[in-house]
Amino acid sequence: MSLTQIMSGANLDHYAQVSLVLFLFAFVLICWRVFSPRFKATYDRAARMPLDDDNPQTPRRGGE
């Protein structure tokens, strides 16, 4: 049985739906993460990263 026959026989129609659901799930997760208010401070700090070439912006504590 050649690869062509296997591919033709496999019902690839489902793949589109499966990937749609996976992509949508990933998108929702990203949106939740991005718009969740608990990360506002983190993003505000990250947004300022290009403005200072000399000092790391990520806060450190302990051994960091």
Add this chain to the structure above:
Amino acid sequence: MTGPESVPARGVAAAATRLESFSYDDAIVRKFLFATILWGVVGMLVGVIIAIQMAYPASNVAPYLTFGRLRPLHTNAVIFAFAGNAIFTGVYYSTQRLLKTRMYSDVLSSLHFWGWQLIIVAAAITLPLGLTQTKEYAELEWPIDILIAVVWVIFAINFVGSLIKRRERHMYVALWFYLASIITVAVLHIFNNLVIPAGPFTSYSIYAGVQDAFMQWWYGHNAVAFFLTTPFLGMMYYFMPKAAEGPVFSYKLSILHFWTLVFMYIWAGPHHLHYTALPEWASTLGMLFSIMLWAPSWGGMINGLLTLRGAWHKVVDDPVLKFMVLALTGYGMATFEGPMLSIKSVNALSHYTDWTIAHVHSGALTWNGFFTFAMIYWLAPRLFQTDMYSKKLMNTHFWIATVGVVLYILSIYSAGVTQGLMWRAFDETGRLQYPDFVETVARLVPMYWVRVVGGTLYLAGAVLFAYNIVKTWAKRPAAYTVPVIQAPALSKTFVPEPLRPGVDVPATAWGRFVNMTFHRAWERMPVTFSVLTLVAVVVASLIEIIPTFLIKSNVPTIASVHPYTPLELAGRDIYIREGCVNCHSQMVRPLRFETERYGEYSKPGESVYDHPFLWGSRRIGPDLAREGGLKSNLWHLRHFENPREVNAKSLMPAYTHIITNDIDFASIQKRVDVMAMLGVPYGDAVGKAPDMARAQANAIADDLVQTGGAKGFATKEVVALIAYIQRLGKDIQGGPQSATAKGGYSRSPATPNARQIASPIPAVPSTIAPSGGGRP
């Protein structure tokens, strides 16, 4: 404009932490900056030259300087040399600063720079020589392709190595755009350039026909996406806040912009193949993803422009911001128009016309060009540690270039719409209003002259830009100061940062989840992330492309379609060498105005032996898919000698060198053998190809003499090219094959004549299975 920051710079105030000292490598940024300027001027100059050649055909200088050979040189120079070096300039400058580290290796940086310039020089030599793989933006032959892959991997190692030794925990969004671009470009380049060499600078694509077309436009569109868009967006997210002296309007939006773009872009390629022999499901999928791209593109544009909130007064005063605002506006226009052109009904009008050229240039001249100018104007005083030579020249450049862009795109939009409408115009009796193709080209010549003016203005602006930068460089200090930066290394053990000061991350699993501890963990694994991204990109691409390769119903075979004879194959290689595909398509769409003009629409099964495919994307000359047998051999000979003697309004260059050059019979066997290796059923032709070619060439030469031509063409290249052109479209016409075709392999019985041009609705031959995408 001020010089660099004070020396020595302060480190982070953390008494308990050991600080590491380092400096940024700006020497490599300066090198890339000069390369950008040099290749920019060269690439734009070639653009102006080919613009003149289209308005004034006598300015083609055969064989090396014809439109067909220079057009790929222009596109490669502006995309890979100008925009490419601009990307490296911006990436090397911003990456080091965003990561608080020097690049991973100075040696790799240097190899990257010189390797890339070597590639450009090789391209500038081989393309005018006619050494080409013919696929758009992937014309460079296989030895150069290998060099590109090697240099790109060097760049990737250097970039990812820098990510690993970074001193900043969070990777700023610009870096995500860079990483996605580096990975995707590598994948695109390798898969689209899989060829079997037939000589040191000759090769055949391993894909044929529909599959090759699909692969090419998956590559071609994503070259626009991941070479001209995402790296520039990354640079926009760094340099726009720099120039506006404030953070980006919404960092959240920039993250959404990134994820939505990288999810969607890779699917959009098939919109370059609407109404072609590509299966319809693929073309619809491409259209839908292209339309969805509207949202992230405009989100990104608005995000960039709103970064200037509260700083618009600076735009009046600062030429850097002027260039950036126009660049973003151009990005907005081009990304509005792109989805629109991907809608099938719009594409039916725009495809094969200058509208596409106008679309590309409105995006490239503003978004890529203006952004590069802005970035370099911003960088120059900092890299050369002095003030700009002349702010006045910067403003002059801005206005000259803006007027140039307006002239260019207005004239070429008009040309595209004019030609598209002329092609589809029917008179009241239901016949084509402009049946003579050349009428639809001659009408465009005045607009082509306006383009020459617009392009020249843009080039003049670029020359002013180069002058201004060189003069600034001349004012540089005797020795550059290299600031020493101090920062602690990232610790190996990661302590999650508190979301709010003083509130620790809860120790429960749910607490860790909602605080996205896992995300911080991912961020610490750039190499793993890159590999997984690579897998995701490849899998997503293969889901779209593999079905056309492996599902039989997508490419119905046609029994009467046979491989090219050895002489026709040699002729096809001349067609490729001269870049004929840059002006002539070979793909009749199933639209009435096309089938009326050219005949039966093209089927996927017709190009199964086309390694590479030659469907084309632009018709400056007529489609040639059904050209075989329409004109005599002698007509073609005279036409190559001087097109305007046969057709007074033609824009085609004269190809006298084809008439005087001898056919390289010795190399034909190798070409046939490689084709046979790719699965083309050559049968008997393997082993006696040169003899078969000579026999067919003699037959055509005899015919030329009988019809009143001169003697002695039997060994000339023109005979091979005529053999190829006379073969086009003959396979599905059935009946006796072209009298000159003397193939040594078996042919199936005659098939019904598919080309009843006189009949209003062309009949589909019964031997052709229903096609996946074609419609009558």
